[in-house]
Amino acid sequence: MAAADMLKREAPDSLMLTGFWYRALPSEKVNHGQLQKAMLLEIPLVIGRDRNRKAFALRDACPHRGMPLSCGRFEGGQVECSYHGWKFDAASGQCRLIPSLTADQNLKTDRIYAGSFACEERDSFIWVFIPDLGPAGAGFTRRDEPLTAAPQVPAFSEKFNTAYLSSNMPSTVDHGIIGLMDPAHGPFVHQAWWWRSQHSIHEKQKHFEPIPNGFRMSAHTPSSNSAPYKLLRLYAEADSITTTIDFVLPNLRLETIRAGKYWFSSLTTVTPITRDHCRIDVVACWNIFRFVPFGPSLLKFVFAKFVEQDRRTMELQSEGLKHNPHLMLIEDADRPAKWYFGLKTAYLEAKRTGAEMKHPMSGPVTLKWRS
Ligand code: FES
Numbered sequence: 001m002a003a004a005d006m007l008k009r010e011a012p013d014s015l016m017l018t019g020f021w022y023r024a025l026p027s028e029k030v031n032h033g034q035l036q037k038a039m040l041l042e043i044p045l046v047i048g049r050d051r052n053r054k055a056f057a058l059r060d061a062c063p064h065r066g067m068p069l070s071c072g073r074f075e076g077g078q079v080e081c082s083y084h085g086w087k088f089d090a091a092s093g094q095c096r097l098i099p100s101l102t103a104d105q106n107l108k109t110d111r112i113y114a115g116s117f118a119c120e121e122r123d124s125f126i127w128v129f130i131p132d133l134g135p136a137g138a139g140f141t142r143r144d145e146p147l148t149a150a151p152q153v154p155a156f157s158e159k160f161n162t163a164y165l166s167s168n169m170p171s172t173v174d175h176g177i178i179g180l181m182d183p184a185h186g187p188f189v190h191q192a193w194w195w196r197s198q199h200s201i202h203e204k205q206k207h208f209e210p211i212p213n214g215f216r217m218s219a220h221t222p223s224s225n226s227a228p229y230k231l232l233r234l235y236a237e238a239d240s241i242t243t244t245i246d247f248v249l250p251n252l253r254l255e256t257i258r259a260g261k262y263w264f265s266s267l268t269t270v271t272p273i274t275r276d277h278c279r280i281d282v283v284a285c286w287n288i289f290r291f292v293p294f295g296p297s298l299l300k301f302v303f304a305k306f307v308e309q310d311r312r313t314m315e316l317q318s319e320g321l322k323h324n325p326h327l328m329l330i331e332d333a334d335r336p337a338k339w340y341f342g343l344k345t346a347y348l349e350a351k352r353t354g355a356e357m358k359h360p361m362s363g364p365v366t367l368k369w370r371s
C-alpha cells in the first residue's frame with residue numbers, strides 16, 4: 001500500500017521510549033524546601049532542590065513500604081519518609097538513617113537506595129533522565145549516570161529573551177508528536193486573522209535530510225503565510241530569512257529562524273506522562289523585539305493561542321480515538337509521521353539486537369503538499 005499506510009496500533013511498551021532526557025517540571029515550580037510531585041512515562045517522581053538550588057529527582061515511593069516520599073519532608077539535603085522516618089540522601093537516594101534500628105542491629109543502611117534519577121536544569125525546565133532499566137536504583141543499587149547532557153535551546157547572541165508555555169494533551173505521545181509535525185492541519189486548525197485562512201492554501205515543496213536519531217527540514221525561506229515570517233519581515237529582507245526544523249528522538253522539535261543578526265529559536269517537546277496523556281512544552285528564545293515593550297508578551301500570546309488550538313483539537317480527536325478506529329498515513333503530508341514511527345522502530349530494534357541503529361531515510365528527500 002504505497003499511497004496510504006494503515007497507522008499501526010503501537011504496543012504500549014513501545015509508546016514511551018526509555019534511555020532519554022525528558023522535561024519534568026518548569027524550574028519556577030520547584031522552590032528550596034518543597035517537594036513537588038511529577039510524572040514521566042508513568043513513573044511517579046518527587047522533585048526538589050537543595051540549598052545550592054541544585055535539583056534532584058527521586059522515585060516517589062519509599063523502598064521500605066512504598067509510601068510516597070513527597071508526603072515526607074526535606075531537610076539538610078535529606079528526604080525523610082513520613083511513614084517510618086527513613087532518611088535518604090536527596091542527590092543519590094542512598095539511605096542515611098533507619099530510626100527503628102537499635103545500636104546492636106547492624107543492617108547496612110547505606111546499601112539501601114531510594115530510586116534516584118539524574119536531573120539537569122536547562123532553559124526554564126528541570127529535565128530528568130529516564131534510564132532503560134526498570135525503577136532506577138530502587139532497592140539496593142545506586143543509579144547509572146547518563147552518557148549525554150540534557151538538550152538545550154540554541155542561542156545565537158549574548159542577550160536574548162526567553163519564555164515558555166505548557167499544555168496538557170489528552171492523547172498518546174505518538175498522536176502528540178505526529179500532530180506537531182503534521183503540515184496539513186495548519187489552515188484548518190490554526191485559522192486566525194493574524195495567521196492564515198483556508199484561502200491561503202498553496203502548494204509547498206520542502207527538502208528533508210536524515211540527521212542522527214531524526215530528520216531535518218533543510219534551511220529554507222519560511223512559507224509566506226507563517227506568523228514568525230510575517231513578524232521577521234519587519235526586521236530583515238525577506239530573502240535573508242531562513243528557517244530549519246529538526247525532529248530528534250524521542251520527542252524534540254527544534255526550530256531555528258535566522259534573519260541577519262536577528263534570530264528566534266524554540267525547542268518543543270511532547271512528553272509522555274502516562275500511556276494516554278502527554279504534555280507539550282515550548283521554550284522559545286529570541287533577540288527580535290528585545291526593545292519593543294509588548295514584544296515578548298505578544299509573542300507569548302500568539303504561541304499560547306496556537307498551542308491551545310492544538311490542545312483543543314487533540315481533546316476532540318481523543319473522543320474519536322476511544323473506540324480504536326483504523327487510521328492512515330498518506331503521502332506526502334504524513335511522510336514525516338512515517339519517519340517518526342520508522343525511527344522509533346529502528347531505535348528499539350537497535351537496542352534489542354545491540355547493532356547500530358538503521359535510519360529509515362536513505363538520503364535527502366523532497367516532499368510536496370498543499371497547506
Ligand atoms: S515506608 Fe518509608 S520508612 Fe517505611
Ligand SMILES: [Fe+2]
Nearest residue numbers: 179180189310
Ligand atoms: Fe498545530
